[in-house]
Amino acid sequence: MNRTVITVVGKDTVGIIAAVCTYLAENNVNILDINQSILQGFFTMMMIVDINNCNVPFSELRDGLTAVGESKGVEIKCQKEEIFNQMHRI
Numbered sequence: 788m789n790r791t792v793i794t795v796v797g798k799d800t801v802g803i804i805a806a807v808c809t810y811l812a813e814n815n816v817n818i819l820d821i822n823q824s825i826l827q828g829f830f831t832m833m834m835i836v837d838i839n840n841c842n843v844p845f846s847e848l849r850d851g852l853t854a855v856g857e858s859k860g861v862e863i864k865c866q867k868e869e870i871f872n873q874m875h876r877i
Contacts, residue, residue, distance in 0.1 A: 797861030799830040
């Protein structure tokens, strides 16, 4: 499995989850786990996805998610699991 961590942060607006999930589905990315919350008007979401069957290169997927975020007014980060784990080691 080729797991990737996606984080979304920004002002809450209608359609953020729909836009992200639609983009992932269009690129054959499987969502393994998802957690989202809204704190005093701010939206946060973390997803773990499997990009094993993704039909675009990782860099294109990452750039596409960045563009989705810009269109919804949120910041989207996409990191391969091993990089994410190394950055958050104690």
